[in-house]
Amino acid sequence: MYQMKISNPYFVLTAADIIPEIKIINNGQKLEDNLKSYQHNYKDSILAQTRKMGKKMLPGGRQQEEELLVEHYTELRVVTNYQHTEGQIQHEMLVKGQEHEKLMKDSYRNKCERITPSQLFRICSESMTFPRVVLVSGVPGIGKTTMVQKMLYDWIQGDQYKQFSFVFLFKFRDMNLWEEPLNLPEMILKQHSCLRDVIEQILGRPSTVLFMFDGLDESKSPLDFTVNQICSDLRKRTSHVNVVSSLMKQTLMKGCSVIITSRPSALDQMDWSCIHRCTEIMGFLDEDRLKYFKKQFSDSNGALEAFEYVRQNDILYTMCFNPSYCWIICSVLKQHFTGSQNESSSCPKTLTQLFVCFLNNILTNHTLPGSMDLKGLLCKVSHLAFKGVCNKLLVFTDTDLKQQKIECTQARSSFLLEFLVQEESFQRTMYTFLHLTVQECLGALWYFLGSEQNILDILKSEQNQDGRLEILIRFLAGLSHPPTSYPLQKILGPFPVEKQVEILKWLKGLAEYSIKHLAQDSWSEKDKNLDPLKVFHYLFESQNVELIRETVGTLKCFTLENQTLNPVDCYVLNYIIVTSGGITELQLDKTQIPMDGICKLKEAFCLCTSISLKFNNIGDEGAKYLSKAVQSPNSKIQKLE
Structure with a gap:
């Protein structure tokens, strides 16, 4: 990574030139x-x-309305x-979320x-x-x-x-x-x-x-x-x-x-x-996020409760730097934190759960004319989304939709306009998905609704080498978990069991491959796209306890060195280690773990016999969290360096 600075300027001014320019x-x-x-x-x-901008409506609401730009613009x-x-090989949304x-x-x-x-x-x-x-x-x-x-x-x-x-x-x-x-x-x-x-x-x-x-x-x-x-x-x-x-x-x-x-x-x-x-x-920084939540919730107490819930979930909170994500999160959480009944226990905890709730709201609140097949239409749109993700296509025309057998009248229906943003340009209509991650979620959903393509052909393709499929793979892992996908299956019908089995089989093989090479310390440059930490994120989305225990639970020593662990990585790593039952030896040397990362790993540390944190500047606060982990009555820690 390198920093870009101003270079080769058009002209350099003297002090005498500056004043006229400023005038x-x-x-x-x-x-x-x-x-x-x-x-x-x-x-x-x-x-x-x-002067106008399209205003997003809550899923299932009436058709998009145009509002004055000056009234809804938020300073960025x-x-x-x-x-x-x-040559970035990690998904840009993940990279920028970490940098943020x-x-x-x-x-x-x-x-x-x-x-x-x-x-x-x-x-x-x-x-x-x-x-x-x-x-x-x-x-x-x-x-x-x-x-x-x-x-x-x-x-x-x-x-x-x-x-x-x-x-x-x-x-x-x-x-x-x-x-x-x-x-x-x-x-x-x-x-x-x-x-x-x-x-x-x-x-x-x-x-x-x-x-x-x-x-x-x-x-x-x-x-x-x-x-x-x-x-x-x-x-x-x-x-x-x-x-x-x-x-x-x-x-x-x-x-x-x-x-x-x-x-x-x-x-x-x-x-x-x-x-x-x-x-x-x-x-959005922290204070911007809270302001946004207050704007989105009519009930100030509900806004504060929802914001505090999100703050405790590193996956969701990191996403909130993006205004579009913030809107999606608020639209989902309103049903949990608005009104007399607080349903925070059923709130989404993973990326997949969040977007399943978002899609479920749309499907639940929409009725189609009798001639339209909901599942069939969603399958066509999902296939369009999948092809777009694989080929880095964000903008689609009527021709693209017709190739998926989506008629113009269907494309302009209030149902599809919940997913697609329509824009007229030079007597032609163009469509984009509400957000790239909505497109990626629908792309993953296509595999369960109508894909006849072998998942291995997709995941082993060259298209996955630059990180473009990383979020889509997380959605595949998440949708393979029946409790996570149940709200969609209740509306669209059961997902084929063989599809779920195929994903879990692939994920298990990927985890075992990753762990095997980790133990042998035999990583090559081409393996970077399948590193253990990335696989742990897939396992986290799957929420499959049995799968995690069968794979990570066999590990006696886990080593991550010379990588930068951000708070979200620590949150996921803690979940995986705790779910697997613990690891004998945990080596996290030179991983630049932040102080709050140490806090998030506290439960996992207690389940490890030996922990190595060499060359990490954890500071006094980090040392306090480590001390609490060592002194915990349930701690198994015998060696700490």
Whole structure:
């Protein structure tokens, strides 16, 4: 992992240059008289679609309603010390959730510079430059699209970004539909024909124009920064990705400003030398999460109880950094913590249980017209979701749906709109799942509803080597547990027993393979995707006590060295060791266990005879938790080092 910093800035300012630039930022650009009316008309033409945002309804509620953006926008945490890992083989949601937990610590938080979207183009204090090209990274559902929409809205209102006379927002999912070669003016006019008479005049002043490109991860074509693809002629027709690359390299419209948003997983193709400021949307910190819960619950006591329940569950609490996850968790917990009866005992504890509750709410509260087959329709949608996960597809068209034999009328039904977000673009309809994890859960559900494909073919495929199937596999493990999947089986009918057996057989073989190689210390680089800790997360989702005891229970010595254990890993490791009945020797040297991780492992420590925690800076608090474990009347600890 390496840290990306501002590099190759467009220009460096002297102190004498800074004051005029700041005046422009505060007071705005001087606009030619003939452009003023065009700017006014342009703002009017995009205001209606910019000022509203779709509001998520609780599962089974009425159709999505549009609400004012300014009323529902939540300020996000943006940090400027963005880090990117080449060739990441772990699921990005898990990686970023772990990194976010670091940000929760005061010592780490102080190292991060927090900025607001309105400060993205402010001067960089170290290099004394005004950045022209800004990257905004963030995992799915974190708020990238909403952020750029709010930026455009603020510009229209004249509240922010006054240094720009014109701001143009492009979405890669829209540009995927443009098959013919286009030049930059044609790209703009394709969306905003009202500027036809003055487009050359607008583009003739690059420093007054901001281009925002949203969703690089949704682009069907990668950015190409090679010399033969970069263009400098406004009139040259080429692919839209080449236009974007050229704007970023500043060979086209030199001096213009560019914002590009993306998931971390799509950034391996990036030419970092042309990025002047790298930022990341971190989502909610602890205090933000509590505020969000209070907004979602009409009953303040219910909100506090639900939040405290989530805080005690590291799996759910780590997920809450993401606004979309936060909404899903709140929508599920409302039925448990609202009203006179508190049903916290039946609350979800695992990722699978949470999403089973979420899907169950939708299925329970929806009735289909007599001609529609609920299970058949859900099977088709689940297959679409599965293919999307395997091929990294997030955006689907009517053609994709027809391939799954989903008719347009079905796709637009209130039932499917609980799963799919529908968006019109250039006379074509596009669909995305409510959230990537909803897509992954449905993808796993397809295996139990209608898949004839052998699970081993899926799990051994090359598609699993970059971590894209990691969450889907957790859902497969969780859905194989009958008590977890029972709410869905009650509605959809029993899952085939052979499917559940096949998953458990594969999971048992995976655990035994992992433990065998762990004992022999014979891990190779290609085995990284099947390391014991990852397998323990699968076993945790399965909640299968017998399986855990048959596999992990045979271990006499468990060694994890030179890995970073976060609180969620410690939470899962504790569950596995306690459920298996204990391990004779536990070696966790050089694992950077945090103090709260020691606390979460306290029960597991008591069931071990020998514990090694060498080269871990557990601190005084961690030592206190260890002392309590040693002094526990049920402790088996004989050796601690």
